[in-house]
Amino acid sequence: MNFPELKINEEKCIKCGMCVKDCIVHCLEQNEETKIPQFVKDKEYNCIKCQHCLAICPTGALSIWGKNPDDSLNLNEININSDEILDLIKSRRSVRMYKPENLDNERMNKLKNMLKYTPTGVNFHNLHFSFVDDIEVMDKIRNMTNTRAVKLLSNSLVQKMFPHFRGMADAIQNGQDVIYRGAPHMVVVSVPLNAPCRREDPIIALSYFDMYAQSMVGTVWCGFAYYFFKIFPELCDYVEIPDGYRVSYVMLFGQPDVKYSRSTQPEEQNIKSVPLKNIVRPMSVFDKIKRVITNLI
Ligand SMILES: Cc1cc2nc3c(=O)[nH]c(=O)nc-3n(C[C@H](O)[C@H](O)[C@H](O)COP(=O)(O)O)c2cc1C
Structure with a gap:
């Protein structure tokens, strides 16, 4: 589908406005009277197809770009184990x-x-x-x-x-x-x-x-x-x-032809928290230029 199409199941929509709030390009709004979400006039082509509106809808009432919310993975039904991922x-x-x-x-x-x-x-x-x-x-x-x-x-x-x-x-x-x-x-x-x-x-x-x-x-x-x-x-x-x-x-x-029996033990990374007491120090022009060049190369 090449054109932005928004369909709302009005029976399911609870008019919470979360789809509007989470739209990064502000192309959705709630209808003034019905509170049902709709495209802001002439803004539909700003849509970057991220489908956050479809993903955030608590009742699965919103379809965009022809995607049926029922075909999504239901995140309320899965449990991701962070220890296993680590x-x-x-x-x-x-x-x-x-x-x-x-x-x-x-x-x-x-x-x-x-x-x-x-x-x-x-x-x-x-x-x-x-x-x-x-x-x-x-x-x-x-x-x-x-x-x-x-x-x-x-x-x-x-x-x-x-x-x-x-x-x-x-x-x-x-x-x-x-x-x-x-x-x-x-x-x-x-x-x-x-x-x-x-x-x-x-x-x-x-x-x-x-x-x-x-x-x-x-x-x-x-x-x-x-x-x-x-x-x-x-x-x-x-x-x-x-x-x-x-x-x-x-x-x-x-398919590996090798099996590792244990993890490695890498050296600690350079990880530091930025303390609240830090102040914005005056920097010389030379230091500023050096910093920007270092960042850009
Ligand atoms: C960007 C990148 C390029 C790499 N290129 C090669 C490569 O050309 N040949 C190779 O045998 N290993 C390559 N490696 C693997 C590293 O050598 C490997 O990460 C390192 O030896 C540590 O082993 P580990 O990944 O099992 O922890 C590469 C790794 C990275 C991240």
Whole structure:
């Protein structure tokens, strides 16, 4: 559906006005007489399709963009266990040993379908996910990348500029899959250049994917593949990244061939509370410029 359509079941509507209050773009109002919600005149096209109005309605009386509230997950009937979620976060590991086999369709579809629930700036929702869901396709990409990587990394100028990559070409030539870690699958996320949050949206999407995937398979963020996708356009073309989209990151996944028995014990993060006694200190122009430049680069 491409036009904003708002339908109110007047028998169910309790006229609480919560849909109006929660609309971030103020395109809803309560009818002055009936108190039934309606679009503010000429504001319906401000709607960013976030469906907060549908989600917040306590009686399921509101349908927007053709969505039936009865098809939503009923949040009054589910109980999310925060301890289990923390256990999942603690148990997540970068998996670098995989069974050389395709995942079953059921799990693959669950992984794909989850991606529409990840948040995007201004509710943009226009990311592109290239799924390699067949190990034979993955093997082709592995070969394409390895051939190009070895050629590039054998160049003496490249070796001088990036000395720490020297061992990679040798390892690939010795048959080690140092880029793709033997993974049978990957997802490459890309973003249109006009996305309001083009740096954040793809990484948020893959972070959600990572956590959900780790509840049933293994994953690893793949910086190496990401860099090779950035510099070898044939790879982007092969996985059909649309024109005008920028490759944002790569995640490998598949059935792990390894089992971790315990969590790691990471060092403490730098976490500090901002005290009420803090004052806004006078800053020199130099310090201000330094701060802004640091923030912007
Ligand atoms: C942005 C990012 C890029 C990464 N790239 C790679 C990679 O190219 N190859 C790899 O084996 N691991 C990669 N990793 C995995 C990290 O090396 C891994 O997180 C680290 O070794 C700690 O292990 P853990 O994730 O199991 O806690 C990457 C992780 C992140 C967050």
